Amino acid sequence: MLSRLGALLQEAVGAREPPIDLLQAFVEHWKGITHYYIETTDENTPAKKTDIPWRLKQMLDILVYEEQQQAAVGEAGPCLEYLLQHKILETLCTLGKAEYPPGMRQQVFQFFSRVLAQVQHPLLHYLSVHRPVQKLLRLGGTVPGSVTEKEEVQLTTVLCSKIQQDPELLAYILEGKKIVARKKACGEPDALPKDAASHRDKDCSHHGAPARPQRDGEPCGAQALNSPLLAETEELDGGTAESNLITSLLGLCRSKKSRVALKAQENLLLLVSTASPAAATYLAQSSPCCRAIIRHLCQLYRSMPAFLDPTDIAALEGISWRLPSAPSDEASFPGKEALAAFLGWFDYCDHLITEAHMVVADALAKAVAEKLFMETLQPQLLHVSEPSILTSTALLTAMLRQLRSPALLREAVTFLLGTDRQPEAPGDKPCALYAHLIGHCDHLSDEISIATLRLFEELLQKPHEGIIRSLVLRNLEGRPYVARGSPEPESYEDTLDLEEDPYFTDSFLDSGFQPRAKPRPAPATSYDGKTAVTEIVNSFLCLVPEEAKTSAFLEETGYDTYVHDAYGLFQECSSRVAPWGWPRTPIPLDLHEPERPFFEGRFLQVLFDRMSRILDQVGSPISPLLHTF
Structure with a gap:
């Protein structure tokens, strides 16, 4: 008894569920969406309250799961092939444009973004993918302040990321059907993947549909799919359609929602920073x-x-x-x-x-x-x-x-x-x-x-x-400001001795102090520019009355503070001009070069002219005596 019970339990545990036909489930969900337009008469029910979002989610999950199962083979599965052959994305784009049921456009944007982001198989090369993507982008860009801005920027994010990974996609997204026309002229395949032939016969025999079963996925009789809309989905892309990604991004950059605008700007930045020279040339010259x-x-x-x-x-x-x-x-x-x-x-x-x-x-x-x-x-x-x-x-x-x-x-x-x-x-x-x-x-x-x-x-x-x-x-090049017959001036370092400063000698005339002869500088002595600046400032301060000087008891008011700031600016300028390779010493004069009139240039001329008038009174003086004094 116990042995029989154990055998039954083992048989129950070992029993497996019958395998799920992914293609059949995918087609059933798609037909469930199309049947909604045939059977439903209420046009006011929002799309969120229907089973359309759930069915789109199931279709996405089937595509992702199928790709994971086909990872070892590296081929497109029958569900993905069905999506491409039956132009499901084209039909969804038409439904999104009709905005029926209300909110359908938002669902279509989300489905496009998720399919392109989660399905790893290259899709944007196919006509049945990049053409509806173009139309959907153009559809969103024509509505300023649209309620689908969030979904639109998500789609552009996916597209720009794909272009960053494969710059060749840029021409497909911007040009669209012109690429396909050139490929057909050259005899290249257009919409179907290489492995499509392996599944086409199987698909037709399984469902009893012809080789081009487009009508199988169309919502016949629905108001949203009337003849004008169908004709529009079949027309050639041209005119402004070539720039739909660019115009969509620029439209989103002008959004009142700061997050949407910022994300759109980041996407545009990602688009123009493509590393491919061919894509960059196309972006700069042909778009x-x-x-x-x-x-x-x-x-x-x-x-x-x-x-x-x-x-x-x-x-x-x-x-x-x-x-x-x-x-x-x-x-x-x-x-x-x-x-x-x-x-x-x-x-x-x-x-x-x-x-x-x-x-x-x-x-x-x-x-x-x-x-x-x-x-x-x-x-x-x-x-x-x-x-x-x-x-x-x-x-x-x-x-x-x-x-x-x-x-x-x-x-x-x-x-x-x-x-x-x-x-x-x-x-x-x-x-x-x-x-x-x-x-x-x-x-x-x-x-x-x-x-x-x-x-x-x-x-x-x-x-x-x-x-x-x-x-x-x-x-100043060629030093035309120096007369050719005059000797070279002494170096700046030799003219900084305070003992030669006339203000020092004048202040000690009564005491009989006489300046000593200037010693010859030692050849190995290095010039300290910072010390020279300090000496010059000290020499100037000898002329300033004590009453006019800043109090020594106040912090950070001495001249050394200004010298420190000036030295910082000098270091900044020095680092800025360092890559330019300027010579550190003046070029020696060519004594045989004919002397030409020196003109400092219009910029220095106007500065010197303004400096020469810096003491001019702007208005009339209060008293002529004060003015002449």
Whole structure:
């Protein structure tokens, strides 16, 4: 008795469930979705309250499970083949566009994202996959502020990740059916995988369907699948369809939801940083990526008020593409949000150029220079209206403050200073914008002069050798400021002895103190620049009355604090110019070279002219006696 019971238990444990036919289950779930459109008449029931989300989830699970079982074989399973042959994604895209039942578009976006992310088999090469993906992206991008923004950005995240892994997919997603047309012309396969033939006959014999069983998966009789929509799903992609991924990302970047906008910007950054030279060349030359990005930048610029206070522009700091909104603790002014949006997107463009492939970076930088600098900013800088000059100069200064990418800095330098690097002459005709900016440094309006000098100050702090060479060094090369017949001046180190300072000798004339002869410096003695600076400052302090000096009892008010700050700035400048390979000593004069008139250049000339008038009174003196005194 016990033995028979044990045998029965062993037989029950060893019994196995009959194997599940995955393809049959997959087809049943798909037919369950299509039958909903045939049998249901209530058009107001949300998609979440139907069995459509559950059936889509089951179809996804079957695809993933089937792929795991086929991992050793490395071929597409019958369920995946059925998905491709019967254009299920095409039909779902049509259902999503019809938004029937309500919320169906959200379910379609989620299904597309999950299939592309979880199914490891390459799918985007196939026409029956990348064409509905294109249409779905274009569908989402046409609805500003859509409720499906979260799902849209998830789909773009998956697509950009796939492109990062396989840059060849970029052309499929952007061009679409043009790729297929070229492949057909060359005799290449288009939509079906290589292993599709092994399952096609099996699929047809199993279900009794023809070789192209497209009607088997179509929801016949449903209002959502009427003839206009079907015709639209079959039309060729063209026009704006080529740029659907780019336009979708840019549309999501303008989302009011900060997380959605930030994620879209990160996806676009991932897209342009592809390491493939061919994909980067295609992205820069054959796609509207650069034009679309810069077009949005120019739109943000034009959306700002025509005139902004330069003080407000300079005070708005800390704007980043990750945090584009203006800080709430700062004072509000008209146009603050528009200004913050523009500076945030400009910072994003600068970051794109820094991180993008070199080909894309150069194309973006040239587009910024052409569309923003040349076509938008230059007319305002050359305008005769004082408010226009002030606003555009302050905005350009703010942009230079945020600029970090070498490619965009190179274009900005060319825009502001031109390309001529030969020594200047008084009769030359320099770049029109450069000449105007130099003239603005000594403008009748002090506000314009100060704003333009701040622009040059910001420009001189940038790590670009062409800036200092164009403004100063090109006019000093060859040392034309030294007369050819005069002897070489003594080194600077030999002129720093305090005993030769006339202020010291004058103060001791009555005591009979006479300066001793200057000793010859020892050859091995090294020059300490820091000590020399201290001696110079001490020499100057001998002239300052005690009443005018800062109290020695106050902390951090002595001159050494300022010397320390100046030394830090000097070290910063030294590290910046170190890669440029400047000589540490002046080039010896060529005595046989003919002497030419020295011209310090327009930039130094205007600075020296302003320095010569630094003591001029701005207004009328209170008393002529005080003025003459």
